[in-house]
Amino acid sequence: MTKKYISELKPIDEVFSVWDVLTPDERQFVRNNYSVHHFKKNEMIQIEGERPTHMMILAMGKVKVTKEGVGGRNQIIRMLRPGEHFSYRGIIANDVYSTNVSAFEDSVIYMIKADIFLSILRHNNAFCYRFLEELSTDLAASDARTVNLTQKHIRGRLAEALLFLKKNYGLEEDGATISIYLSREDLANLSNMTTSNAIRTLSNFANEHVIAMDGRKLKIIDEERLKRISKIG
Amino acid sequence: MTKKYISELKPIDEVFSVWDVLTPDERQFVRNNYSVHHFKKNEMIQIEGERPTHMMILAMGKVKVTKEGVGGRNQIIRMLRPGEHFSYRGIIANDVYSTNVSAFEDSVIYMIKADIFLSILRHNNAFCYRFLEELSTDLAASDARTVNLTQKHIRGRLAEALLFLKKNYGLEEDGATISIYLSREDLANLSNMTTSNAIRTLSNFANEHVIAMDGRKLKIIDEERLKRISKIG
DNA sequence: TGAAAACAATGTTTTATAGCACAAATTTAG
DNA sequence: CTAAATTTGTGCTATAAAACATTGTTTTCA
Incomplete structure (x- = not known):
């Protein structure tokens, strides 16, 4: 399994889809400051209510974003594919995590510290705009989901x-x-x-x-x- | 009623909550390029599926954001107060409106053309970041709403x-x-x-x-x- | 390898909520 | 100012989906 990871795991510059808008300096900055984490099937990656510490990029595997509802019943809000970003909403809104994230299968995640992510967001307009686009799309999806699930x-x-x-x-x-x-x-x-x-x-x-x-x-x-x-x- | 509007209507620099991050040039740019629109109670302001043309700011009154569900049954997604922005999600995501907006009561709306809004977003990082914050907050609210309404x-x-x-x-x-x-x-x-x-x-x-x-x-x-x-x- | 746990399948009962019908009250409009 | 339309209030019925119970099947791991 580890073998498989090593051979198939793409480097961060290929996985991080906003790489193209980063300056050479920022690229180096990210390369020097990201970490790689392995999660086993069903392992929790982020917990609702905790303070966000890193923005995360799913490098390999599949993860689910869930939210706990009434009586501990939990609902899947989103499911991610490699290349998708997560855990950053709370960093931006200066809020605790509003969702849980756990691994569906063995997964590899690249993490960038919150302050580093924020500092790029605040200095690189194109980078900031990309996340603005992403949240705009996610918001429409979430609203559509609400109507689908309720009606x-x-x-x-x-x-x-x-x-x-x-x-x-x-x-x-x-x-x-x-x-x-x-x-x-x-x-x-x-x-x-x-x-x-x-x-x-x-x-x-x-x-x-x-x-x-x-x-x-x-x-x-x-x-x-x-x-x-x-x-x- | 019209009297009331004239006396109570705040100018755009007071209503538009991101005014503080605009440069003097941008402020003038906005002042020269916004328009004021009055809507009567129950009048439609934006229609699901249409192309967005303006970002909007509710200057006075109350509006509701709705989404049409199964069998024409429609659901209220959000309700806005004066000072709140709307109609901009689709501009950013380059998407049609995902929701309807209509006036709950007689309302006044300031509108800024989509291209002008986009051009400021793309040049002013602090401005862009403010909307990023706003969408981050809205997304968590939408997800929370989904769970509340379904469970x-x-x-x-x-x-x-x-x-x-x-x-x-x-x-x-x-x-x-x-x-x-x-x-x-x-x-x-x-x-x-x-x-x-x-x-x-x-x-x-x-x-x-x-x-x-x-x-x-x-x-x-x-x-x-x-x-x-x-x-x- | 065998016991325990987790998961899948299916039938039965109960309950929350939609759907409908109708009357009363209120608002709107000619 | 009246007639029509809309909104509000209630009771009754039908039904979708949850809750519960039971049994079989697969997976886990000690």
């Missing part, structure tokens, strides 16, 4: 989640299997329903030949149908 | 909405009446429930002496109780 019925929400997973993580070589394997519980937390209902609805979809299941491997058979189910709610 | 029960959601209204718009001189009068329908759209349920739950709160009602005027009698109801969901 759609179970089938619509699960269909939406499956389409999201496909879009976000892509398909395997067979052109149908979604390239991320979630537990039924995670799938439920993503679609705001109980685990039993995720299981039940998944079974229904399989009976209707909209999807096919093999344990945690989910194949999308009839994407059009799934889109229709998601649309009508 | 809390009707009573909890309505209690939360009442507390929000109090916090956002304050109380009248009597120290109890919330300084905004919403229709039951708007209150329902804010708390993600049907109008009947908003009415019913409001009656329950009144019977329990948590609030008192006089038409659209809502008095908070027992704020602690309301907080508890909101908390337990």
Whole structure:
């Protein structure tokens, strides 16, 4: 596994998508001041309510951003792919973390100290603007998510989640299997329903030949149908 | 009414909260390039799906930001007070409006053309950073809202909405009446429930002496109780 | 390797909330 | 100033989804 990391892990200048707007000095500054952290599956990376210390970049693996709700029930807010930034919102808003982040699978994360991140933000306008764009996009996504989760019925929400997973993580070589394997519980937390209902609805979809299941491997058979189910709610 | 506007309307340099980070040149630039628009109660200010043309600042009045959901049911995403910025997210993300905005009551809005706003954003780092802060705060609020609306029960959601209204718009001189009068329908759209349920739950709160009602005027009698109801969901 | 834990599947019961219908009150407009 | 339209208030019904219970299956790890 470590072997795999060493061979596949991209350097920070390739992973950090805003590298192009950094000056040579800033690049050197970042190179001298970032750290690499490995997290095992299910390990917590950031905890809601704590003070942010670093801005983070997912270098390898998959992580989930969750929020604890009523009665400890927790909801998946966002799921990240390598190259995505996180843990920086609280730094900017001078706020504690508003979410938990944990590793879905073994992951590698590049971290840049908060003060270093802030100092670049405050001196490099193009850099600042990139994050402004990112938050603008995230905000629309969050608002859309609120409406989807509150107004759609179970089938619509699960269909939406499956389409999201496909879009976000892509398909395997067979052109149908979604390239991320979630537990039924995670799938439920993503679609705001109980685990039993995720299981039940998944079974229904399989009976209707909209999807096919093999344990945690989910194949999308009839994407059009799934889109229709998601649309009508 | 027009009289009232003329006498109470603050000039843009007082309303636009980021004025302090503008250079003298930029201030003049904005002064020469903004426009003032009056909207009547219930009038649409921006429409979901259209291309953004201006960044806007609410100078006077109250507006609501909504999003259309399944079956035309629409949800209140945000409610603004004078001094708050809106309509700029889409400009930055180069996206169409993701929400509707309409006037709750007669309102006055200052508008700055998109290209002018963008040009300042791209040249003035402190200005850019201010909006970065604003979006960071809004994003956490949106995520929190998602969890509240999806996990809390009707009573909890309505209690939360009442507390929000109090916090956002304050109380009248009597120290109890919330300084905004919403229709039951708007209150329902804010708390993600049907109008009947908003009415019913409001009656329950009144019977329990948590609030008192006089038409659209809502008095908070027992704020602690309301907080508890909101908390337990 | 075998026991314990975690996960998946499914049926049954209960409950919260939407949906509907209708009456009363209030606001708006001709 | 009246008629129409909108908003508010209530009761009843239907139903989606949670909660609970049980059993089988897979994974973990001591």
